[in-house]
Amino acid sequence: MNIMKVKDYCRQIKGLINRFLVDKFMLDRRWVQNHIANCPRCQRRVMLLGKVELAISLLKSQPHRLDLLMRANTQAIGVLKHSLRSATRAEMLRNVRPEPGFFERCARYKRSFANAAACIAIAFLMKASVFSSGQTFESEAGKAMKHYYASQAGEDIARDVFTTQV
């Protein structure tokens, strides 16, 4: 139990230190940017790091032919056992083409979905607030009536009338 507490405590401290470092030393902080603007060494460092990131994004964005997956599958299946080569799934893999996933296909409808969801949420909230206002109005009106009966006809009669109604 104590070990768990210590672990939680460590995690909290780690989180705090991390947040502090992110707050103070991120590249977009003004003092860091001022320093980089005046320090040739840091400029070179940042430039080189940026170049590596650029090279990585270039590698990622380099397109290949659409039939590459099909060709790779065909070549790989060709060296597997006969039972696997003749399987129906193997035939399907030989003709497969890279297709966007479900979420990628739905990405263009993202905005419409978001708008529709927002509309539904607003309608729901409006409906809920209308009903709750109605209930509040009813209970307040009931209290006022009870009070009126109590003042005009007496407490006992008012209690009898309103308890039998409930």
Add this chain to the structure above:
Amino acid sequence: MAGRTVSIELLWDVAIPKSLEQTQGWVLCAMQRYGRELVNMLWRILGSEQDVCDAYQDTFLKLAHHEHGCKPENVKAYVFRSASNIAISILRHRVIENRHSSRIPVKSDMSSPAGELDTRNLMEALRAGITELPDHLRDVVTLHDLGDLTYEQTGRILGISAATARVYRCKAVRLLAARMRKENT
């Protein structure tokens, strides 16, 4: 008696291929499930379609022959690590060949704007740099940056935490930057 033997033999003949198909069917399942991601990763590491096909073939051949056809505990981890290792060894051979052959690419003039924009040289420099990284850093770069896996997935595959994967990636980028600087001077 003879009839009985024949029937048993027939049963045996039918049973073996069926069981083989059942036991090795997961190879095709893995191909179907991870093929697209693997091809993307291999393409980014190697940049040559023939090399991608060769590395992909070797990966699944290795998977099919893993411990006499037994399924690995974590197929995804096995497949991704194998593919990454095979691709890196192909890339190393290529870098060595380029270095020793007469087809050494002319070093670009990085100080000029034209040289800066020479994307091909930049990508080749990065690929060469990745082959020289220590194994633990290289694995993170290939799986996270080139394989498009998250830090959590990368950590799970390599048996490290996501935070460690993040630190390794940071170190790898620093080393790659240092190597690029050395190349430029």
